[in-house]
Amino acid sequence: MRDTKFHYADIETLRSELKTSTEVLPVVDYGAGSTGNTSTVSGIARRSLKRPKHARALAALAAHLPSQAALELGTSLGLTSAYLARHTGVLTTVEGNPHIQALAQSHWAKLGAANIRSFSGEFDATWEAFADRDYDLIFIDGNHRGEALIRYVEKSLPLLHPDGVIVCDDIHWSPDMEAAWEHLRSMPEWTLQMDAFEWGLLTRNQALKREHVRIRF
Ligand SMILES: C[S@@+](CC[C@H](N)C(=O)[O-])C[C@H]1O[C@@H](n2cnc3c(N)ncnc32)[C@H](O)[C@@H]1O
Structure with a gap:
């Protein structure tokens, strides 16, 4: 039987609704991955969000750690935030586009997610503003440029709990991101470095040996 432990029907119903939404939002361009001055909510819901199986994997990771505090860079419509929030004490999430952030906040109100700092x-x-505490899980999912990814990981290190994990999204999205991931995973800090193709995971957890593993799911 399919394991539904991290499956949330209410979040997935909302995702389906958003995929048909005709609402149009102004774009804020950070130089990576956006085209045009506006985007439809349906386009964002179809193209920009982690797919359900990856949102479930992140929720399972938060539950496994276990996570008291998680940080997401790149909120978008707030659906992966909602998955993470159900398995962490407090989720902090950051979004550059205020129109998108406002929509995400309305989604959390619908889903009853009260433990999100946005x-x-x-x-x-x-x-x-958000570097005011330690995080067990840091999910970097915005501004997919190699130099930015390296900077965010380096700036995240002082915020990362010793047993915490950093998850970098879209590590194979472009040659630039591939090079950044190779650079990052080679840093001496890490014990486990895991390449799950769609994202890469880094941890300093001393209970784990230093190794590079690849998984596909
Ligand atoms: C790929 S989407 C995030 C998807 C979300 N984590 C999910 O799985 O549901 C990336 C978001 O990050 C935002 N973003 C990109 N670069 C940014 C930056 N430098 N500062 C703030 N927000 C940024 C974009 O506006 C976009 O909404």
Whole structure:
């Protein structure tokens, strides 16, 4: 029988509704991956969000750690945030586009997610505001440029709990992101470095040996 432990029908019903939404939002361009001045909510829901199986994997990871505090860079419509929030004490999430952030907040109200701290602003410009605590899980899912990914991981290190994990999205999205992932995973800090193709996981957890593993699911 299919394991439904991390499957949430209410979040998936909302995803299906958003995929047919004709609402149009202004675009805020951070130089990676956006085209045009507006985007439809349906386009964002179809193209920009982690698919359900990856949202479930992130929720399972948060439950496994277990996570008291998680950070998501790149909120978008807030659906992966909702998965993470169900398995962490407090989820902090950051979104540069205020129109998208407002929509995400309305989704969490519908889904009854009350343990989310939401910041609106460019990641670097807002960093000090959310760098006020340690995180067990840091999910970097915005601004898919190699130099930005390396900077966010380096800036995340002081915030990362010793047994915590950093998950970097879209590590094989472009040659630039591939090179950044190779650079990051070679850093001496890490014990386990896991390549799940769609994302890469890094941890300093000393209970694990230093190894590079590849998984596909
Ligand atoms: C791929 S989407 C996030 C998807 C979301 N994590 C999910 O799985 O549901 C990336 C989001 O990050 C935002 N973003 C990209 N670069 C940013 C930056 N430098 N600062 C703030 N927000 C940024 C975009 O506006 C976009 O909404």
